[in-house]
Amino acid sequence: MGILRLFNGGFSLFRPGSLFQSLRIRTKLLAALVPSTIVILVGTGFVTNWFANQFLTEAVQRTVRLQTLALAHECESFLARCREDLLRLSEGPADFETLERFWASTRAIRGWTYAELAYLSERPGEKSWFAFDTGEDLHVPAVHEIAQVRPNPYEILEEAGELAVGEIHLSEVFESHYPLDAEEWNGLTRSRAVLRLATPVAGNDGKRAGFLILGVDARRFRDILSLYNSSKSPIFAYVRSPEVRYCYFVDTEGWILFQSEEPEGPPRPLATDTARSGFSGTFGKPGLPGAFRPAPCHCAYWKMIEDISRGRHGILTLNVNDASESAVDEVYVGYAPVHLPSAKGKGRVIGGVAFVDRSRLGLFAGYRQIDVIFVILLSSTVLVTLLIWLLSRLITRPIFELAAAVNHIQETGELKPLDLPTHDYETSFLKFSINNMISTIRDQIEEIRDRDRRLQQAAQRERAVFDEDPPALGTADPGVLIREIVGASPAVASLREEIGKAAAVDADVLIIGETGTGKQLAAEAIHKLSRRRHKPFISINCGALDENLLLDALFGHVRGAFSDARTDRKGAFLTAHGGTLFLDEVGTASPKVQQALLRAVAMRKIHPLGSDVEYDVDVRLIAATNQDLKDLVEKGVFREDLYYRLNVITVHTPPLREHREDIPLLAHHFLKEAEARMNRQEIGLSRGALERLKAYDWPGNVRELQNCITRAVAMVEGSLIHVQDLQLGDFAPEPEPPTPASPSPAPRDAPTCAQADETAGVSLNVRQARVIPLLLQKGEISRAEYQREVGDGLPARTALYDLQDLVTKGVLVKTGRGPATRYRLKDRSLIMNGAAKKSPQPCSAD
Structure with missing residues (x-):
């Protein structure tokens, strides 16, 4: 038997037996003996559980029989007392006074x-x-x-x-x-x-x-049923599980006359609502409207009535799927006849009692049985596994020592010849072959390392290629262009949509966003897309002027209003009449300015300084702020009424860190602008520089990116901007991606800054420092997790180098092989001390 599988573009026959033959001896023993042991123990457990359930079922049935017989006996005893009272009264005078005394x-x-x-x-x-x-x-x-x-x-x-x-x-x-x-x-x-x-x-x-x-x-009989069905029963021996249990009284014609009720609480009339659950039949007996008789289709019930009529007791086991919230579906119904006592014995059967019981004992016992089986199974599996492990270790000890030595080479990266004692011919021959292979691998690693270093450096210095020209044009409405808003991300698309909606109506707009996110551009775009685009667009920065100058710039003055007022000044409101007035950084306005703005916004009237005339103004206000105006309102810094006057339509300009996917488009756009402004041509970004731009957080947002690109174009000497040409504030440029460290010591004539500062502790580069929180939390990490945590498309080779570097420094220990390779935390103090250090930099320029 075999299975066809695809291999190198063709099909080959895969035989399951060949997989077993390729396993280790220890694995073969475990695969053969452990499953067999588990199967035997599980089978034994199931058989034991089946027999235990049978005995438990019989025990529960005996308890139900005992409960039913005790209940029938108590009913007969009650009838016997009533019979004795009646016969004793019949022996005396039958006058009312005698019977009244008996009643009392x-x-x-x-x-x-x-x-x-x-x-x-x-x-x-x-x-x-x-x-x-x-x-x-x-x-x-x-x-x-x-x-x-x-x-x-x-x-x-x-x-x-x-x-x-x-x-x-x-x-x-x-x-x-x-x-x-x-x-x-x-x-x-x-x-x-x-x-x-x-x-x-x-x-x-x-x-x-x-x-x-x-x-x-008849409620006296019902009270007997209720008592024996409660925790106050004379034969109550242990606490029962919370299941629905009840008793009911039947006559020899099959009528259910009444059922048990809760002994606590107010007295209730006779009922059969619980007893007739699951039955269909006739409701209401002549003379007793609350009685119920099941239909003839309920064969088990009528078998019970037949036995009761003949004076026999018994028990029924029924599987009932009713609407009750029960954990078990199996119901035990015990029944017994009730006789009218006579002087000669029990007398005739007048009816019977039935006790309906649900028990979770079998369910709980099954759970316990499963727990015991699980413990036995687990213990036996551990013992068998330990025995197999000990035997296989004794047999394969020389091979494991050789494998451990090879694994040590893989963990440490030190390709040294194996030096192990000779145990037998096979291991000696294998050691000789491995040493020859190590010698060959060392030579090949040196060649590969040199080639990789050259390839990586060349790749990082290549010009970054954009898929297409950045979409400098975006559409807010069909046929209307927003040329200043650059980006293709959902955040920028949402911004264009908000601008289009705001431009379509003639209402005041509040633009909220961090510094450098393009609030001025958004305001200009709203004006250009609105019906006021042919009228003036006036911009006032409220944070750049003091209180008096700002009031003068907004509302103007007339000649002679103050000592230096030699001519009239219209002010921004009158200048922007019919158009748009943009108030930038409105959150910095003083209370006096806010008061003046409130009246101008509310009335659309202004009063220039020194003038006795009020002027009507038709101005659309667009306010912008990088502060939380709601927070300023709560602190009493900003007027609440002015806030609600300005906040008619709100536009949010997203920070650059929320749409990093637009960084390549923005960088390309700013490159073209800088080339045109500085009369330079064909300036490009290297791949390494573009990756660095995408990794930076940009606290100054798009403006900071524009300044960074402009500065780099101005300062770069060639036609390609590299990583070292970028100045990103406190974000130091990182050197070109390192190459894997050589297993041999570094030459003495090429020290690094980290080596020169060995006494300061372990140094970490930026990527390693980013992974420290995850490593401290989990205690271990894999190569794939390292790549995901660093992000930015980190190559697998760079991730392996960073992890191997931490192994060499004694921070991590490599365990496992292949896909199961893990890097475990060895010295937490080293990584805690090195977390705050900057990444090691070369001592000399690239």
């Missing part, structure tokens, strides 16, 4: 009482009575009003007519309605869900005289 004692002892107490006589003329709990006492309707109770209590005489003394009849759960007031009833009732227990009462003659009835509030 039950409330005092148990904290609750029965919902109904009644004696219905079967003998003519004997008094029957019916009482129901109102929450505070018993309410006894009149005899003729008992029929108004729904369902009618007398119906039990027919349902339990065949009962013998001592037997119990239990009704279904139904909603009973009682009249609120016997005298002023008017159809208003009180409703309550109850179960009625009835037993025959014997008369003095031993025969059945009537029936005694106890009505049990």
Whole structure:
């Protein structure tokens, strides 16, 4: 088997086996044994996890069964107490006073009482009575009003007519309605869900005289379900995960009668909203509108009802995808029947309870299992890897020593012959071959270094070639040219667009920008593109005049206004009538000047000094500033009302550092201007000089660039401007790109300034100093990261030289080989002390 791959323009057959054969012995052992160990451990972990989940599932199911059986037992115990109370009452006189005392004692002892107490006589003329709990006492309707109770209590005489003394009849759960007031009833009732227990009462003659009835509030059963579903449950053993758990009560016909609720909070009516989640079916049973019966399609539910009807308990495991925010989809439903206790045993099944449980135990156990498997896997992998490493090191130790010696040559750059003890024939022969190769490489490096030095110096001194003439013309609107704005960057394009928009309307403009960014040019361009272009354009520098001279220059004076006023002076506002008045550096104006400007801007009227006449002026104001006027307003230096009068349209002139891509175009444009102004021809920039211009930050912006080019054209002797011909303020010109250092010591007759100042510590050039913050932060760097950090298209050869220079100075240590080569920080103190030093300069001129 093989794979075709493209190689040198053609296809060759690549065999995966050849890649394995080319690996080291240590790598082969690791590649063969470590994955096998991982596979075995992972497989063992999965099998163990599967068995553990099975046992955990069985444990959870047992807990659900226990909860359900305990719940059913408690319901049966409650029914047993109710049965005992009823039978005990049937043994005594069935008068109201006896039953009322029983009702009061039950409330005092148990904290609750029965919902109904009644004696219905079967003998003519004997008094029957019916009482129901109102929450505070018993309410006894009149005899003729008992029929108004729904369902009618007398119906039990027919349902339990065949009962013998001592037997119990239990009704279904139904909603009973009682009249609120016997005298002023008017159809208003009180409703309550109850179960009625009835037993025959014997008369003095031993025969059945009537029936005694106890009505049990169905909420008592609901409270039992709620208690056992809460943390206050008698069988609560540990804190459960926050999942939705609930219980509900069903009858033998499949109706869900009610569900558990939160034990805390106000009492709620019986409901089945949670229990019927995920089911479809019939809502509302005759006599109990809140009941719900699922549809026959829910086979698992009806299997549960069938088991309950037959007196069997069990558990169901269902996969439910409901809308609840649950971490697990597997639901356990435990169910158990509830019997009506009798003297002979459990008696008949009256219904059942179901407990719905979700458990995260399996999920948590799975996570723990995965953690354990991961730890075992990691530990085993480390141990196997360590064992393989030790064995392979013993076997291949001579080869590694030879490789380490060769790697040392690569890290230090010192091409010295290898001097290692002889271990065997193979390593001795390999050492001999490597020494011969080192000797050949040393000779070739010297030749390559000399050739590279000459090529780099020639490349940096070549004339920089521009793709095309710089676009000195830009368009603000179709057919309208902005000849002064030079640049092709998005920032310059945005500036042209702002100028065009500002020129299209006759409104005041505020130009904001740093010194030297072309605010004057922008103002002139706005005037030339506006409808006022045929009228005067007057420029006033507010920062160049004191307060009185500025007021006179702006508003003028009449003859005799002051001692030296021999003639009238119109002032800038009247001179610019119909045109544009440009106020440069308006932020430097004094408060008095600002006050005068505010009135002139607001009213468009001026009052020359010494004149009694006000003149209307039609002037468009363009103000410019290199300061933050908002900040001056907050400090109280500049008037806020004047600021908002001037700031109608705002134009931002971008600093040169934000559109460096325009530097070649601007440099070419200024070269042409300087040639024409100084009557020189064919003056160009070297590649090195152009790169230096692009690397400089230009605090003086375009004006500084123009002055730099003009100065260089004036001072250069030849026709090409080199790096050393540029004067960039404090930015010292850097020498031509250095060549890689020779492994042999530098000749004694050619010292550098850095060598002459060895006692001052490690010196760094500009590129190395730029990378210091990243190096101190990460502790290491690669050649590609060095190039990216320095920027400006730094060649890979120059980056390698800079890094090797730091290795030679003891600042960095080279590790790895090929693409994995890294340069780690060795001595932080050296690089911290050398960070502030200027780059080493040659002691003599180029």
